[in-house]
Amino acid sequence: MENVSQARSYSGTQYVYRHDADTLDCSMNFGIYLPDNLSAPAPALFWLSGLTCTEDNFISKAGAQRVASELGIILIAPDTSPRGEDVPDDPEAAYDFGLGAGFYVDATQSPWQKHYQMRSYIEQELYRLIMESFPVDPEKLGVFGHSMGGHGALTMALRTPDKFRSVSAFSPICSPINCPWGEKALGGYLGEDRSDWREYDACALIEDGASVSSVLIDQGTDDNFLDEQLKPGLLESACTTAGLDLTLRMQPGFDHSYYFIASFMEDHLRWHADHLR
Amino acid sequence: MENVSQARSYSGTQYVYRHDADTLDCSMNFGIYLPDNLSAPAPALFWLSGLTCTEDNFISKAGAQRVASELGIILIAPDTSPRGEDVPDDPEAAYDFGLGAGFYVDATQSPWQKHYQMRSYIEQELYRLIMESFPVDPEKLGVFGHSMGGHGALTMALRTPDKFRSVSAFSPICSPINCPWGEKALGGYLGEDRSDWREYDACALIEDGASVSSVLIDQGTDDNFLDEQLKPGLLESACTTAGLDLTLRMQPGFDHSYYFIASFMEDHLRWHADHLR
Numbered sequence: 001m002e003n004v005s006q007a008r009s010y011s012g013t014q015y016v017y018r019h020d021a022d023t024l025d026c027s028m029n030f031g032i033y034l035p036d037n038l039s040a041p042a043p044a045l046f047w048l049s050g051l052t053c054t055e056d057n058f059i060s061k062a063g064a065q066r067v068a069s070e071l072g073i074i075l076i077a078p079d080t081s082p083r084g085e086d087v088p089d090d091p092e093a094a095y096d097f098g099l100g101a102g103f104y105v106d107a108t109q110s111p112w113q114k115h116y117q118m119r120s121y122i123e124q125e126l127y128r129l130i131m132e133s134f135p136v137d138p139e140k141l142g143v144f145g146h147s148m149g150g151h152g153a154l155t156m157a158l159r160t161p162d163k164f165r166s167v168s169a170f171s172p173i174c175s176p177i178n179c180p181w182g183e184k185a186l187g188g189y190l191g192e193d194r195s196d197w198r199e200y201d202a203c204a205l206i207e208d209g210a211s212v213s214s215v216l217i218d219q220g221t222d223d224n225f226l227d228e229q230l231k232p233g234l235l236e237s238a239c240t241t242a243g244l245d246l247t248l249r250m251q252p253g254f255d256h257s258y259y260f261i262a263s264f265m266e267d268h269l270r271w272h273a274d275h276l277r
Numbered sequence: 278m279e280n281v282s283q284a285r286s287y288s289g290t291q292y293v294y295r296h297d298a299d300t301l302d303c304s305m306n307f308g309i310y311l312p313d314n315l316s317a318p319a320p321a322l323f324w325l326s327g328l329t330c331t332e333d334n335f336i337s338k339a340g341a342q343r344v345a346s347e348l349g350i351i352l353i354a355p356d357t358s359p360r361g362e363d364v365p366d367d368p369e370a371a372y373d374f375g376l377g378a379g380f381y382v383d384a385t386q387s388p389w390q391k392h393y394q395m396r397s398y399i400e401q402e403l404y405r406l407i408m409e410s411f412p413v414d415p416e417k418l419g420v421f422g423h424s425m426g427g428h429g430a431l432t433m434a435l436r437t438p439d440k441f442r443s444v445s446a447f448s449p450i451c452s453p454i455n456c457p458w459g460e461k462a463l464g465g466y467l468g469e470d471r472s473d474w475r476e477y478d479a480c481a482l483i484e485d486g487a488s489v490s491s492v493l494i495d496q497g498t499d500d501n502f503l504d505e506q507l508k509p510g511l512l513e514s515a516c517t518t519a520g521l522d523l524t525l526r527m528q529p530g531f532d533h534s535y536y537f538i539a540s541f542m543e544d545h546l547r548w549h550a551d552h553l554r
Contacts, residue, residue, distance in 0.1 A: 259337075
């Protein structure tokens with residue numbers, strides 16, 4: 001790991017590291033915030049960002065370090081796709097596929113499958129690197145994210161609830177099978193057989209029996225993507241049918257931006273701290 | 278005024294407006310955060326940003342809205358220079374002169390004097406626009422800023438303490454007369470007669486008799502610009518000689534970034550709230 005940058009932030013240090021990611025066949029940056037006063041091993045959260053983001057958006061705009069330092073929680077913020085000149089991008093360089101839009105899947109289709117293995121990268125390679133390199137308690141690890149990253153957080157926690165013990169999301173893509181962003185991404189990375197998409201769809205995973213102890217979701221009512229792309233109603237229905245404990249908070253007037261995320265970040269961090277205790 | 282954007286942020290709304298600035302002969306953006314629950318008229322703070330910044334850096338990275346909404350303080354964040362294709366820039370497009378580097382002076386030298394009138398813009402034109410358009414109490418107005426904007430805040434408050442009733446700064450350029458950034462900017466905008474520079478130098482203003490009731494300054498000890506450009510020791514000496522109440526806090530390990538600013542933003546907002554009461 002190469003130390004790209006570090007800066008004091010509240011009672012802790014915000015680092016960016018760079019490493020060679022074998023699963024992605026490229027170099028990757030990730031952010032990690034280490035509070036000064038940690039119980040060892042300490043609770044930690046993976047933050048998964050949304051479309052177009054890098055590791056930088058969360059660490060510079062979400063304001064999470066203040067409460068993380070108070071609670072003694074480590075925050076890990078990966079990038080959202082493989083990177084580099086060798087990595088193929090959307091043919092039209094669209095923002096919703098390719099670079100900045102890995103969708104936290106393991107691609108099976110050419111030319112994407114060589115690099116676009118974000119599921120394995122986060123769940124296996126980065127997970128192992130973090131556990132080997134930092135004082136994280138593997139039994140106190142949670143995951144949260146925004147939009148595409150909310151989808152990533154929900155699906156990772158539903159598939160591996162023993163690895164990610166708590167999960168929350170801001171304006172997640174609740175059912176990529178049922179929205180244009182998801183259809184483009186899952187079709188592109190996984191091919192046209194929709195049965196292959198179900199392990200990357202929170203609602204389908206719940207329908208197929210996956211579960212977590214509870215979920216917190218915040219969603220702004222003035223989010224431009226709410227009706228066409230995000231569809232929290234589908235998740236609400238799936239959770240009701242399955243008896244899964246979902247707290248869905250519709251936040252009046254809030255949009256899809258980091259202003260929204262920052263406004264409710266403290267609630268999410270305290271919620272995770274309670275559930276990881 | 279044209280509404281460029283607005284977003285709910287904590288218990289309030291973060292706006293960006295655009296208007297034709299006569300003093301600068303160009304269109305300008307500024308950010309304004311309006312808490313929901315304001316006493317009318319309400320206290321307000323101008324935030325002056327540093328080199329390379331626009332109105333966006335503060336509103337997206339400083340995390341000030343949380344405590345401003347709690348305290349009922351309006352926050353106004355102007356851009357740092359005139360903007361537009363007609364506005365001349367540093368011949369080498371350096372970051373420390375021209376666009377993004379107005380230094381809060383009224384330029385007297387060609388070709389800068391046509392647009393680079395940031396002192397009059399902030400103190401007169403934007404001030405009037407804010408007072409006419411928003412419920413700001415003119416007797417509860419303060420100013421603060423970072424680096425070049427810390428210099429701007431200090432010099433504006435020292436020249437017009439009846440307009441700006443409280444002042445604080447993060448890593449300010451304490452004496453532009455005595456550092457490379459300041460010598461380049463003041464020489465370029467004001468010409469080579471150094472006596473013309475003194476009204477734009479906090480230390481010189483204090484030596485010449487200007488005063489404010491008190492000043493809070495935070496400065497990171499690991500700031501790369503500390504020794505060559507910022508020189509808080511010069512301000513400390515000037516304040517000691519003049520009997521001016523300076524609280525200078527050297528913050529161990531912090532750098533010049535918005536991670537530093539965000540970490541101590543709450544302290545500054547509460548300090549201003551106390552002094553404007």
